[in-house]
Amino acid sequence: MVGEASNGSGAMAAAERFEPDAVLLDVRLGGESGFNVARSLTGRWPELAIVLMSVDSDTSAELARACGARAFVPKQRLHAVDLQALLEGEPPE
Numbered sequence: 341m342v343g344e345a346s347n348g349s350g351a352m353a354a355a356e357r358f359e360p361d362a363v364l365l366d367v368r369l370g371g372e373s374g375f376n377v378a379r380s381l382t383g384r385w386p387e388l389a390i391v392l393m394s395v396d397s398d399t400s401a402e403l404a405r406a407c408g409a410r411a412f413v414p415k416q417r418l419h420a421v422d423l424q425a426l427l428e429g430e431p432p433e
Contacts, residue, residue: 343360348372352381365393366394378408
């Protein structure tokens with residue numbers, strides 16, 4: 341099942357409703373930070389696999405992991421990345 345949310349509170353509500361195994365999360369959510377949303381999600385569900393993405397490719401993997409995400413992928417590379425491997429904890433190539 342796939343759920344969708346357009347902001348942080350929607351993401352939290354969707355996670356409560358769908359109990360996802362994984363979340364693909366944009367770094368920019370309008371006026372909200374995807375980093376903060378990732379912290380909130382992993383604070384509630386520590387084992388939740390989160391992959392951050394953005395059109396800004398200058399976000400570091402370390403910054404992504406610091407907020408609880410498994411990885412960061414620039415949107416331009418998203419089509420070429422094996423999300424399953426990222427969600428299982430393998431670093432992106």
